[in-house]
Amino acid sequence: MSTVTLPRLHWGPADSSRRALLVHGLGSSAQTQWRLAEGLAERGWSATAVDLRGHGDAPRASRYRIDDIADDLLGTRPEGGASWDLVVGHSIGGAAVAQAAALDAAWARRLVLLDPAIALEKAVRDAVLAGQLANHDAATVESIAAEFPHWHPLDVEFRVRAAKGASRFALERMVLDNDDWDVRSHVARLTPPTLVLAADPARGAMFTGPLAEEVLAANPRMSAVVIEGAGHSVHRDDPEATLHHLLAFADV
Known part of the structure; x- marks a missing residue:
């Protein structure tokens, strides 16, 4: 297994004492985290978003297991090598964040x-x-805007750019290399306080039903909020509610 160095984008004061890492999902990029990054920066946070392997400007690799993504993430640290005060992960990025934090309890505080x-x-x-x-x-600005007419124009633009900019091989292998896709054992061992912002079950939520009940019951450090009416990309479907819950949790 070989790790790669992940490219970074940054928002907010670089010298802030509160430092957050933002991790995108499959087929996205660091830039797609712009709304959360701006919200954190406006509250005085230093917010850093990364491109995962095979996405955006990140190195391409031969393997794309969640194990590999988690190891790449563990290679990221704020300036000075301290812990991240907050790490936010979406979709497969959320799975990899959970695995990374379970493997190294000092990597993230929340x-x-x-x-x-x-x-x-x-x-x-x-x-x-x-x-x-x-x-x-085949995605275009027109097709994504028609599918998600409520999205901010920048979310549409960045979604298309990220989909086109990702390696097609990486998109395939992030699914095919993870035929045993299951990080429940890692989630059960998490020690940082963890908030799940779940999509609406009626809109195709991935964190829902018996799986969500099992995960929450296995770790008392975890809590969850359902973003009513939001689909899987909760940060794009309802950025206001997502930011509200994220900031309330982060600013404790």
């Missing part, structure tokens, strides 16, 4: 997981793969 993909069965993985490849091959 976690926010945005509709995390904790465990996915084959049918769901197949649907995710088909959707990712379709976006990579």
Whole structure:
């Protein structure tokens, strides 16, 4: 297993004592975290977003297991090598954040997981793969805007740019390399306080039902809030509610 150095974007005062790391999901990029980063920066946080391996400007690699993504993330530290005060992860990024934090309790002090993909069965993985490849091959500003008319224009723009900019091989392998997609054992061992901001079950939530109940019951350090009416990309579907809950949790 070889780790890669992840490119970074930054918002807010570089010398802030409160430092956050933002981790995107499959087919996205550091830039797609702009709304959360701006919200944190406006509250005085130093916010850093990374491109995951195979995405954006990050190095391409031969393997894309969640193990690899978690190891890459553990290679990120704020200036001076201290812990991140807050780490936010979406979808597969949320799964990798949880695994990283379980492997190194000093890496992060608090976690926010945005509709995390904790465990996915084959049918769901197949649907995710088909959707990712379709976006990579054919998504346009017009098609994404028509699918998500309530999204901010920048979210539409960055979604298309990220889908096109990701390695097609990486998109395939992030699903195919994870045929055992399940980080429940890591989530159960998390010690940082962890907030899950879940999508609405009626809108295709990944963190829902018996899985969510099992995960929350296994770790008393975890809590969850459902963002009513929001789909899997809660930070794009309802950025105001997502930021409200994230900031209230982060500013404790």
